[in-house]
Amino acid sequence: MKMIKTRRIVVTAVIVLATYILQCSVFPALAVANIKPNLMLVVTASFGFMRGPREGMLVGFASGLLIDIQYGDMIGFYALIYLLAGYINGMFEQMYFDEDIKLPLFLIAGSDFIYGIAVYFLMFLLRSDFDFLYYLNRIIIPEAIYTIVITLVLYPLLLYINHRLEAEEKRSASKFV
Numbered sequence: 001m002k003m004i005k006t007r008r009i010v011v012t013a014v015i016v017l018a019t020y021i022l023q024c025s026v027f028p029a030l031a032v033a034n035i036k037p038n039l040m041l042v043v044t045a046s047f048g049f050m051r052g053p054r055e056g057m058l059v060g061f062a063s064g065l066l067i068d069i070q071y072g073d074m075i076g077f078y079a080l081i082y083l084l085a086g087y088i089n090g091m092f093e094q095m096y097f098d099e100d101i102k103l104p105l106f107l108i109a110g111s112d113f114i115y116g117i118a119v120y121f122l123m124f125l126l127r128s129d130f131d132f133l134y135y136l137n138r139i140i141i142p143e144a145i146y147t148i149v150i151t152l153v154l155y156p157l158l159l160y161i162n163h164r165l166e167a168e169e170k171r172s173a174s175k176f177v
Contacts, residue, residue: 003172008165012047015161016059019043020066035142037150038112040067044082045089045111046158049104053090060086081118085111098163104155105148112147116140 023039030036040063048056064082068075089107096103120135129135 007168011161011165012055012059013062015043015158016040016062016066020063020070024070032146033142035139035146037147038115038143039147039150039154040064040082041085041112041115042108042147042151042154043158044086045108046104046155048086048089049092049096049107050159050162051090052093053087056086056090057083058086060084077122081115085115098159101155105151108151108155109144109148112144113140116143 019039019042023036027036027039044056044060044063047059060082061079064077064079065075067078067082072078089111092103092107116136116139120132120140124135
């Protein structure tokens with residue numbers, strides 16, 4: 001049983017690191033009008049509603065910490081935002097069904113929209129940058145749309161990995177019964 005838990009931790013860490021590397025190296029080259037999708041938020045939200053608030057928070061904190069190290073002015077800012085996103089998406093674990101892609105798309109779009117607003121209010125508004133409509137039309141909404149398009153590709157892969165890990169956990173649990 002300990003081996004299965006270790007495998008899940010290792011696979012989750014590999015997913016977070018691979019997503020981070022893609023977001024920092026590949027997707028800046030694929031930016032459309034200087035807008036990049038938020039892959040780390042897709043992974044955080046997906047783990048939240050697939051595995052629950054605890055795992056969503058852990059993945060969110062790790063993702064946010066990586067973003068803080070790469071881009072942040074202060075350590076912990078993005079970690080807190082991603083942690084909250086993972087927790088809030090984890091609250092929808094009971095409503096989540098694997099076959100229905102509408103709820104994941106809605107939750108990821110909502111998470112990206114709220115993420116963009118939180119970053120605006122905490123990073124720009126406090127510096128007296130009051131051009132919210134410009135930021136909304138040029139950054140928040142296009143990033144949310146681009147993130148949803150990438151989610152259509154990334155989410156099935158995350159779902160497949162989650163199914164494989166759950167099947168392995170069930171096989172392992174049935175051996176002990």
